[in-house]
Amino acid sequence: MTEVLYENPDVLNQDPWQLPLEDLNPAQPELFAHDRYGDYFARLREQAPVHYCRDSAFGPYWSITKYLDIKYVNTHNELFSSEPNIVLQDQAEDFKLPMFIAMDPPKHDQQRKEVAAVAGPRNLAALEPTIRGRVCQILDSLPVGEQFDWVDRVSIELTTQMLATLFDFPFDERRKLTRWSDVATAAPMPGGIVESVEQRQSELRECLERFTQLWNERVNAAPGNDLVSMLAHGESTKNMHPMEYLGNLVLLIVGGNDTTRNSISGGVLALNQNPEQYRKLREQPELIPNMVSEMIRWQTPLAYMRRRVLEDTEVGGQTLRAGEKVAMWYVSGNRDPDMFDDPDAFRIDRPNARKHIAFGFGIHRCMGNRVAEMQLRVLWEEILKRFHTVEVVGEPVRVPSSFVKGYLKLPVVLHPV
Amino acid sequence: MAKVTFITHDGAEHVVEAEFTSVMNAAIDNLVPGIDADCGGECSCATCHVYVDPQWMEAVGPPGEREEEMLDLNPEREANSRLSCQIAITDALDGLTVRVPEFQM
Structure with missing residues (x-):
């Protein structure tokens, strides 16, 4: 799930409407770090909705940018494989992490079924009071009237606590989960989250060691409701190779962490950029559930998923050849004007917000998905009781990745009701 | 025209009349709660899950291949589970009763 960062400052000086169409390459971390990807996708949707990029840091790849085409590729897994990886970057030969998101049926279905119940209705209903308690505790611990980083104190804290609960991971060690999540998706670079490929692999091995201890504790105990126990007792997962265990851990840690974290931060930013929507929210808090969907659409915390063409096939009049890489740009589908009226606008009462493709x-x-929505809903219910405004007081720092679309920092000041 | 009864999680009965459409659309058009239908009726999100009344299982029939793939991943799946976007309303289904689960996954 990692992407290597290639520093290329020239990217920011290029006008995507002037570049030769065949050179258009949206999969560049700089574009996301500086919030400059929008016009790339606007042009692709308009002029080349199924587009072949002949050269990139990840080699040649197809971009799918219209909502309906993305949905088509998404739902035809017999033509478009999720193997071997769901990001454009290929995995290092000597450090491959199999995970069920990057598997096809039947193995995908078997492994996913072992853990799906953790996010199922029964567990969800049981979790809500716990989540609400934690949300209240986090919000009540925040300073009022002085600047702090919303990402660290709220977005990370809440999602990491949630993740520790789902894994039944030692609560006082929970920030290790945040660290491993960041490391798993980080681009090795000097001064980055990890400095080198070796550092990344060594930290992920530590993750495996810690989780192997937990596995060993739970494999001989009665089956529990946590993800480690589910994997250790699951028929199709109990004999996994250690690297496959690590792969699935990375999937569940990143899936349960980065995504919701960045939707929590993005939601605050969206409301600040649209003060009339923030006003509407205060007047009509019953819009919260729909607003949650709109926040997820607006943010789209994972910008794309990759597929591999299994046999020559046609999409949008273009012929895709067996073996080629395809990026389904969710971030573009969620801005498709044929699907969403005035798609760049953030509207908490958007009628079809739930149809987002994030x-x-x-x-x-x-x-x-339902765990994420519940965290966002409960968070906003409790924020409205306490704070008139969560005011963004500086530029957010964005993640330099074309895959994880999110924020490293978001400076805010709280104003009480 | 066929009459379809939706029994929601709280036990409430919602009776609707519909034709030339799916059970999912009949629910959405008549504001029956508990059916999300996020994908709009293309058998690709499984958020229009219903439990078909056992008496009606034969008339409604089993899920198709793609529907089976989606249903199979749902931990709340039961023998009478169907995705309501894949059930076309015909006169033969006049009187159909389905239960709506508490949550759509």
């Missing part, structure tokens, strides 16, 4: 469709559709 969770994907088909058999790989996000397993934790």
Whole structure:
């Protein structure tokens, strides 16, 4: 799930409307770090909705940028494989992490079924009071009237606590989960989250060691409701190779962490950029559930998912050849004007907000979608009771990745009701 | 025209009349709660899950291949589970009763 960062400052000086169409390459971390990807996708949707980029840091790849085409590729897993990887970057030969998001049926279905119940209705209902308690505790601990980083104190804290609960991971060690999540998706670079490929692999091995201890504790105990126990007792997962265990851990840690974290931060930013929507929210808090979907659409915390063409096939009048890489740009589908009226606008009462494609469709559709929505809903219910405004007081720092679309920092000041 | 009864999680009965459409659309058009239908009726999100009344299972029939793939991943799946976007309303289904689960996944 990692992407290597290639520093290329020239990218920011290029006008995507002037570049030769065949050179248009949206999969560049700089574009996302500086919030400059929008025009790339606007042009592709208009002029080349199924587009072949002949050269990139990840080699040649197809971009799918219209909502309906993305949904088509998403739901035809017999033509478009999720193997071997769901990001454009290929995995290092000597450090491959198999995970069920990057598997096809039947193995995908078997492994996913072992853990799906963790995000299922029964568990969800049981979790809500716990989540609300934690949300209240986090919000009540925040300073009022002085600047702090919303990403660290709220977005990370809340999602990491949630993740520790789902894994039944030692609560006081929970920030290790945040660290491993960051490391798993980080681009090795000097001064980055990890400095080198070796550092990344060594930290992920530590993750495996810690989780192997937990596995060993739970494999001989009665089956529990946590993800480690589910994997250790699951028929199709109990004999996994250690690297496959690590792969699935990375999937569940990143899936349960980065995505919701960045939707929590993005939601605050969206409301600040649209003060009339923030006003509407205060007047009509019953719009929260729909607003949550709109926040997820607006943010789209994972910008794309990759597929591999299994046999020559046609999409949008273009012929895709067996073996080629395809990026389904969720971030573009969620801005498709044929699907969403005035798509760049953030509207908490948007009638079809739930139709967003940020969770994907088909058999790989996000397993934790309802957990994510619940965290966002409960958070906003409790914020409105306490604070008139969560005011953004500086530029957010964005993640330099074309895959994880999110924020490293978001400076805010709280104003009480 | 066929009459379809939706029994929601709280036990409430919602009776609707519909034709030339799916059970999912009949629910959405008549504001029956508990059916999300996020994908709009293309058998690719499984958020229009219903439990078909056992008496009606034979008339409604089993899920198709793609539907089976989606249903199979749902931990709340039961023998009478169907995705309501894949059930076309015909006169033969006049009187159909389905239960709506508490949550759509």
